[in-house]
Amino acid sequence: MNRDDIIGGMVIFIFGAVTTFLSLRMPIGNFRMPGTGMFPLLLGILLMVLSTLFILNLFFKNKKIELREKWFCLSELFPAQLILFFGAMVLATAFFKQLGYPLFSFLLMITLLRILGTKNWGFIFLLSLVTGLVSYFLFVQWLKIPLPKGWLGL
Numbered sequence: 001m002n003r004d005d006i007i008g009g010m011v012i013f014i015f016g017a018v019t020t021f022l023s024l025r026m027p028i029g030n031f032r033m034p035g036t037g038m039f040p041l042l043l044g045i046l047l048m049v050l051s052t053l054f055i056l057n058l059f060f061k062n063k064k065i066e067l068r069e070k071w072f073c074l075s076e077l078f079p080a081q082l083i084l085f086f087g088a089m090v091l092a093t094a095f096f097k098q099l100g101y102p103l104f105s106f107l108l109m110i111t112l113l114r115i116l117g118t119k120n121w122g123f124i125f126l127l128s129l130v131t132g133l134v135s136y137f138l139f140v141q142w143l144k145i146p147l148p149k150g151w152l153g154l
Contacts (some may be wrong), residue, residue, distance in 0.1 A: 004057070005054075005058055006055060006058060009051045009052075009054045009055040009058070010055070011045055011049070012051040012054075013047070013048050013051040013052065013055070015047060016043075016044045016045070016046070016048035016051060017038050017044065017046075017048060019041075019043060019044030019047065020040075020041055020044030020045055020048065021044075022040070023037040023038075023040035023041040023044055024037065024041065025037070026040070028041060028086025047058075055062070056123035060141075069084070080114055081116065081117075084115045084141060085112065085115050085116070088108065088111045088112060088115060092104060092107075092108045092111075096148060097148045097150070098150060098151065099148075099150045099151075100147075100148050100149045100150020100151065100152050100153075101135075101136065101139070101147035101148055102132055102133075102136045102150075102152060103132075103150055103152055104130065104148075104150070105131065105132040105136070106128050106129060106132035107128075107133050109124075109127065109131050110124055110125070110128045113127065113128065
């Protein structure tokens with residue numbers, strides 16, 4: 001049981017409680033017509049439940065699991081990945097209007113998946129294509145959000 005983990009869980013619980021308390025000052029509405037306080041209320045409750053489960057898991061964990069590698073990977077590649085990721089986001093933002101949303105999302109997914117270490121090009125291409133198409137139909141076709149069309153005109 002790590003003291004820092006318990007403190008972190010308690011901080012998240014307090015943040016959830018404050019969020020819940022402050023959201024009750026706004027109109028909640030109902031699920032058919034949610035008010036401005038509905039989303040913060042649900043988010044605050046979710047934070048409190050998850051942090052409680054996290055803290056209980058720390059107390060009732062029977063066996064100690066030692067991590068051989070930390071999930072955030074402090075290897076030599078991490079700074080390079082971070083710089084490449086940031087550079088890809090900057091370039092994507094710069095060329096968003098020229099490329100248009102469909103091509104932008106497709107190329108950005110390919111780039112980010114490759115930077116983050118996915119090796120299989122078939123998987124990268126398929127996931128990027130599906131992500132681009134689903135997000136295009138969700139935002140442009142279904143929600144009617146006006147996004148840049150670019151030179152493809154989609």
